Amino acid sequence: xxxxxxxxxxxxxxxxxxxxxxxxxxxxxxxxxxxxxxxxxxxxxxxxxxxxxxxxxxxxxxxxxx
Numbered sequence: 605x606x607x608x609x610x611x612x613x614x615x616x617x618x619x620x621x622x623x624x625x626x627x628x629x630x631x632x633x634x635x636x637x638x639x640x641x642x643x644x645x646x647x648x649x650x651x652x653x654x655x656x657x658x659x660x661x662x663x664x665x666x667x668x669x670x
Contacts, residue, residue: 615649623655 625642642655644662656663 615646615651617646617648617651617653619647620644620653621647623657 621644623642623644642657643652644655645652653662654664655661
């Protein structure tokens with residue numbers, strides 16, 4: 605049933621990973637950042653979404669940049 609609905613309306617991103625911070629160990633962080641770029645991944649379609657640890661939610665790329 606999920607695949608039928610997804611084929612009509614697109615993925616609803618209900619099954620996502622725990623937030624992941626991609627950074628090599630020992631690598632310096634970009635200026636003004638406390639952590640590396642954090643994101644979650646939809647397990648159904650593979651799309652990545654930026655994640656904000658401070659607000660503990662997915663953020664839009666425009667708000668995360670700057």
